[in-house]
Amino acid sequence: MTILNKHFKPYVYLAVPLALMAIFFFYPLFLTFKMSLFDYSHELYTPEFTGVGNYMRLFASAPFWQAAGNTLVFMLGVVPAMMVLPIVLAVLVNGKLKGMAFFRTLIYLPVVVSMVVVGLAWKWMYAKDGIINYGLSLLHIPPVDWLVNPDVALYAVMIVVVWKGLAYYMMMYLAQLQSVPKALYDAAKIDGASTLATHWHVTLPHLRPTLLLVAIISTIGSLKVFTEIYVMTGGGPIGSTRTLVYYIYEQAFENLDLGLASAAGLLLMGVLLVLSLIQIRYFQQLDDTPKPSRHQKAGTLETEAGESHHA
Amino acid sequence: MLKKSLHYALLTALVIASVGPFLWLLFTAIKSGDENIFNPAQFLPQKPTLANFSETWNKVSMGSYMLNSVVVAILTVGFNLVFSTLAAYPLARMQFTGQKGVFLVILSTMMIPFQVIMIPLYLIVLKAGLTDNTMLGPGWPPIHVWAGLIIPFAISGFGIFFVRQALVGLPKELEESAVLDGCNSVQVLLKVLLPLIKPTLATLAVFTFMASWGEFLWPSILLSEEKHFTLPVGLVYLQGTFSSNWRIIAAGTVLSMLPIISFFLILQRYFVSGTLSGSVKG
Numbered sequence: 001m002t003i004l005n006k007h008f009k010p011y012v013y014l015a016v017p018l019a020l021m022a023i024f025f026f027y028p029l030f031l032t033f034k035m036s037l038f039d040y041s042h043e044l045y046t047p048e049f050t051g052v053g054n055y056m057r058l059f060a061s062a063p064f065w066q067a068a069g070n071t072l073v074f075m076l077g078v079v080p081a082m083m084v085l086p087i088v089l090a091v092l093v094n095g096k097l098k099g100m101a102f103f104r105t106l107i108y109l110p111v112v113v114s115m116v117v118v119g120l121a122w123k124w125m126y127a128k129d130g131i132i133n134y135g136l137s138l139l140h141i142p143p144v145d146w147l148v149n150p151d152v153a154l155y156a157v158m159i160v161v162v163w164k165g166l167a168y169y170m171m172m173y174l175a176q177l178q179s180v181p182k183a184l185y186d187a188a189k190i191d192g193a194s195t196l197a198t199h200w201h202v203t204l205p206h207l208r209p210t211l212l213l214v215a216i217i218s219t220i221g222s223l224k225v226f227t228e229i230y231v232m233t234g235g236g237p238i239g240s241t242r243t244l245v246y247y248i249y250e251q252a253f254e255n256l257d258l259g260l261a262s263a264a265g266l267l268l269m270g271v272l273l274v275l276s277l278i279q280i281r282y283f284q285q286l287d288d289t290p291k292p293s294r295h296q297k298a299g300t301l302e303t304e305a306g307e308s309h310h311a
Numbered sequence: 312m313l314k315k316s317l318h319y320a321l322l323t324a325l326v327i328a329s330v331g332p333f334l335w336l337l338f339t340a341i342k343s344g345d346e347n348i349f350n351p352a353q354f355l356p357q358k359p360t361l362a363n364f365s366e367t368w369n370k371v372s373m374g375s376y377m378l379n380s381v382v383v384a385i386l387t388v389g390f391n392l393v394f395s396t397l398a399a400y401p402l403a404r405m406q407f408t409g410q411k412g413v414f415l416v417i418l419s420t421m422m423i424p425f426q427v428i429m430i431p432l433y434l435i436v437l438k439a440g441l442t443d444n445t446m447l448g449p450g451w452p453p454i455h456v457w458a459g460l461i462i463p464f465a466i467s468g469f470g471i472f473f474v475r476q477a478l479v480g481l482p483k484e485l486e487e488s489a490v491l492d493g494c495n496s497v498q499v500l501l502k503v504l505l506p507l508i509k510p511t512l513a514t515l516a517v518f519t520f521m522a523s524w525g526e527f528l529w530p531s532i533l534l535s536e537e538k539h540f541t542l543p544v545g546l547v548y549l550q551g552t553f554s555s556n557w558r559i560i561a562a563g564t565v566l567s568m569l570p571i572i573s574f575f576l577i578l579q580r581y582f583v584s585g586t587l588s589g590s591v592k593g
Contacts, residue, residue, distance in 0.1 A: 230527070
């Protein structure tokens with residue numbers, strides 16, 4: 001009895017979670033594969049088998065390529081910004097100044113607030129007679145049609161996404177910064193290195209692993225961008241902000257072209273899969289190296305924030 | 312001294328850039344009808360009023376949005392904690408055949424974005440009658456709608472992974488002495504292991520709550536009846552309905568932010584530790 005018990009116990013614990021994953025994850029995934037092989041565009045309820053037909057239609061579709069191109073532009077703009085700008089922020093909030101915990105809290109706020117709220121706030125600020133154009137007018141710059149001009153809209157959305165994500169990555173860099181041995185900075189000081197040179201030669205090399213992680217996470221995030229587009233531009237003007245996920249959404253839930261949408265989803269998955277494999281490898285490295293656990297690190301961060309508060 | 316002042320100046324600028332848009336929303340929300348809400352030279356409201364809030368509350372079902380969001384977020388958090396723990400426990404603390412395979416299967420779900428499975432998932436949920444255009448129970452509470460909203464997020468590969476990582480790190484002696492004291496595996500889990508990973512569970516809870524609170528894509532697909540909307544869907548609806556009245560829209564967004572911001576201010580440290588776990592954000 002005990003032997004039986006011992007053998008079955010792990011599966012008893014795993015049964016419900018795995019069953020749920022099977023029903024609500026792997027079964028739909030299988031259906032996506034299946035649906036991508038059927039053409040729903042003529043008969044929604046009796047789709048016709050079409051093999052790779054949906055993929056052929058995708059590759060021949062201009063809106064699909066436009067969406068893919070927009071997603072690429074989005075990624076190329078957002079990812080480097082997310083990798084570099086938060087480092088500057090992290091250095092700024094790393095000092096031991098009075099009230100630093102307070103500053104960090106407020107700077108982190110955009111991460112916490114939902115994307116819909118952020119999108120609405122910026123839509124309001126981007127308005128023709130909104131606060132941003134008002135600011136420009138003070139500098140004698142003519143107003144910009146932020147979300148209306150097809151040449152500008154995508155960049156306007158990218159600015160919002162970067163703005164919302166900065167503090168998230170800042171915190172990741174901050175944790176890494178606080179693990180730089182202090183002796184290295186002391187040595188640099190003795191050698192008479194300038195602040196900039198110290199950061200270049202000491203801080204930056206230390207941040208390399210975080211840099212990679214940020215690159216991967218922000219790439220995956222940019223590939224999945226949807227809500228900000230939906231709220232601010234609805235994919236327009238003239239498709240200039242339509243991203244891949246937005247395209248999938250439109251094909252599936254507006255045009256009811258489920259096969260085409262599934263095929264596009266699987267292509268997106270292919271790209272993400274490669275990126276995620278790299279991420280998992282990164283997680284495994286973390287797993288293998290005997291570092292302090294992550295929440296211990298967070299503990300340190302908290303204490304330091306507290307300390308600087310009382311300093 | 313100069314360096315310190317410069318540092319403070321830069322930090323202040325950062326704070327203004329981070330909080331400014333929300334303040335602009337807040338000030339717009341409390342401006343009265345005859346004030347100019349466009350001219351930022353009148354950034355501060357001259358005659359602050361709460362009228363916009365009551366108007367928002369009365370014109371759309373803001374109370375229902377709030378309730379739906381709270382129920383869905385809390386239940387999503389609860390399910391995630393339970394299922395993540397259930398799956399992580401054997402993966403971290405037991406040895407069994409197929410262990411590595413099961414772990415890889417769970418990890419693989421982290422790599423596949425929700426957007427890829429959402430179409431068939433919608434069809435499944437539709438067939439199960441868990442959307443709001445079914446004949447199932449038109450009354451209140453809309454349990455079937457809540458179920459539909461929660462189901463895709465009730466369990467996550469990331470949650471399981473996150474709890475497993477915490478459990479793996481605990482020393483083996485803890486369990487051994489508990490077993491000697493006559494504890495069975497459930498007691499070991501509840502009395503010995505879980506109390507030790509409370510910060511991890513809190514972090515997972517906070518991040519799941521934040522994700523659920525902000526989730527837009529799935530509820531926007533699922534919901535068609537206004538009384539079933541969650542806050543993000545409701546805010547978009549509010550914007551569509553009162554496209555020109557920014558006072559009302561701003562008031563709605565401010566109301567929707569209050570719970571999550573207070574939550575954040577109280578539980579800050581767990582938000583930070585969640586960030587450090589490198590969780591993939593939505």
